[in-house]
Amino acid sequence: MPPPNTFTSDTFGARQPFTSDAFGFNDGREVGLRDYIFSRPDVETKLRNDPQAVIDAISEHNAKKGMITLGRAKIDKCNDLLSKLDPPPKTLVELGCYVGMSAIGWGDSLKKLNESTSETCKVFTTELDETIASVARDLIALAGLDDVVTVLDGPAAETIRKIKTEGQIDTVDVMFFDHWQEAYLPDLKECENLRVLRKGTLILADNTDVPGTPDFNQYLEDSNKYHVERYETEAKMAKIVLAATVIEVP
Numbered sequence: 001m002p003p004p005n006t007f008t009s010d011t012f013g014a015r016q017p018f019t020s021d022a023f024g025f026n027d028g029r030e031v032g033l034r035d036y037i038f039s040r041p042d043v044e045t046k047l048r049n050d051p052q053a054v055i056d057a058i059s060e061h062n063a064k065k066g067m068i069t070l071g072r073a074k075i076d077k078c079n080d081l082l083s084k085l086d087p088p089p090k091t092l093v094e095l096g097c098y099v100g101m102s103a104i105g106w107g108d109s110l111k112k113l114n115e116s117t118s119e120t121c122k123v124f125t126t127e128l129d130e131t132i133a134s135v136a137r138d139l140i141a142l143a144g145l146d147d148v149v150t151v152l153d154g155p156a157a158e159t160i161r162k163i164k165t166e167g168q169i170d171t172v173d174v175m176f177f178d179h180w181q182e183a184y185l186p187d188l189k190e191c192e193n194l195r196v197l198r199k200g201t202l203i204l205a206d207n208t209d210v211p212g213t214p215d216f217n218q219y220l221e222d223s224n225k226y227h228v229e230r231y232e233t234e235a236k237m238a239k240i241v242l243a244a245t246v247i248e249v250p
């Protein structure tokens with residue numbers, strides 16, 4: 001357990017990440033996305049069991065609606081980084097699921113990277129909002145990835161503590177930070193306390209440049225336990241994917 005007054009994502013309720021109307025959140029757009037996808041005439045013929053087609057359909061819709069998904073450029077960069085891990089990653093935890101777009105990307109990627117072995121891979125993704133989590137579950141099932149990707153409701157820190165305690169995870173191969181930025185650093189420290197990071201764990205994080213996570217970035221930079229790199233992508237905003245590899249167990 002963290003000491004009293006430690007600020008983790010358990011502390012956070014719903015919060016607006018962006019104030020601009022163009023980037024509203026939890027305003028019906030998420031359920032609207034599900035309605036749109038499931039009313040498409042090609043939902044069964046083109047989208048069902050095709051993760052990349054589902055990502056493209058979500059992406060196309062979300063670009064018009066200004067929704068806060070990761071976007072193709074950063075998904076591709078992250079996949080490129082995952083493909084360089086040896087052995088291939090089998091366990092990934094995501095902090096911040098939203099409508100499941102990045103989770104579909106992770107599930108598809110882990111499945112493909114491990115297809116030559118019989119080993120199972122698992123993605124656990126955490127989401128504060130129950131309605132949004134239900135949209136994600138439906139889209140993940142449509143993509144045919146519900147055997148790999150599990151959406152867990154509730155604050156990320158609490159969820160990670162629970163799955164670690166219950167033995168669903170031990171250490172993880174990849175940890176992806178994409179929830180509210182104030183929770184990045186406290187939740188990283190909680191991951192350290194829970195011993196879910198191992199030597200070689202890859203930490204990926206979005207939005208470290210915009211809106212920005214200066215405390216999280218500084219903590220990683222100042223620590224001799226992480227090797228930090230930043231990759232610029234073609235994304236329209238928040239272009240950077242931050243990648244920190246654990247070089248010594250913190």
Ligand SMILES: C[S@@+](CC[C@H](N)C(=O)[O-])C[C@H]1O[C@@H](n2cnc3c(N)ncnc32)[C@H](O)[C@@H]1O
Nearest residue numbers: 009069070096098101102127128155156179180
């Ligand atoms: C930027 S969106 C995630 C986008 C998603 N990863 C994607 O690219 O498709 C952030 C999400 O994190 C969720 N969230 C915020 N704080 C959280 C917390 N402490 N624990 C779990 N989820 C959280 C929000 O409800 C929101 O849906």
